[in-house]
Amino acid sequence: MTQPSIQNKLSELQKIEAIIQRDHKQFLSYQILCHVPHANDLLPVYALSMGNQNVDIPSITFIGGIHGLERIGTQVVLAFMETLLERLHWDLSFIDMLQRVRINFLPLINPVGMINHTRSNGNGIDLMRNAPVDSDEKTVWLAGGHRISAALPWYRGKENETMQKEAQVLNDFIRQHVLPSPFSVVLDCHSGFGYHNQIWFPYAKSRKEPIKHLGEVYFLRKLFMQTYPYQNYRFEPQSQHYLTHGDLWDHLYQQSLAYGNIFLPLTLEMGSWRWVRKNPLQLRKSTGLFHPTKPHRINRVLRGHLVLMEYLMQVTLSYKNWLDESQTQRMEKEALTLWYHD
Incomplete structure (x- = not known):
């Protein structure tokens, strides 16, 4: 069991368990996917x-805390979940929506990394470089994933080893509870890349190979831009920025193709360099590059992504109303022209 000493170090885990203790059993269920060891405890x-x-039923899944340094991702997921739970007290339209959609939350995949203030898990392995996927194209040295040593960041683990427990249970949950849905979206919340908020989709392993559902994800992107023209997200393939080995979403997307359904995994990269530019002194902390430290900036981030998360929930619910084959074929051509033609 989780000990109080550990819980006091990890307020995010405390918040998850406090949410579970509330009287929402009619609407909210939970499971423990695994326990991971830390010192004399199991988290x-x-x-x-x-x-x-x-x-x-269509499903949407919100994920945070894959990298332990990026606490704000977990906090964004928890803030949105608490907003939805509060709406259960008064919002009849939301209660009705729950009959027609499934909403999953995996707020903290890497609790040991979060306690240790490390990107990696307790074994020194980067969970987003740990899947059995290799890029055939040149990746960024080290940052693209390597097998040199756990002493270096972005370590993939040893070749032919099974995935780390945290990565494996995430993989198993998506296979069991998400991929069978006729239409599903994932939003995996990260921080630490650039000055802009960015939304990425697979592949991370190739600049040349688009995903099969390029038309669908481009259509989802276009609807977002048209519906919310004043948002400031950059929405594009991850490969536009850098390539990696071992990306979990590449791995899961490839598995999804066997189901014959539409699975659109998205990664939110919150532009944390802006926080550093405004407050360079926060770099004195181990999490300073990846997490805002001023309370007003944390609050701004927590409310700043609610529109995106609400949109993704609604577009998942209504996918039959906007998605059709003729439209997606046209969207695929536009996407190929924008991102994959020199």
């Missing part, structure tokens, strides 16, 4: 779910 990795659990 839980939680998955929480709201809405219709039938396999033929």
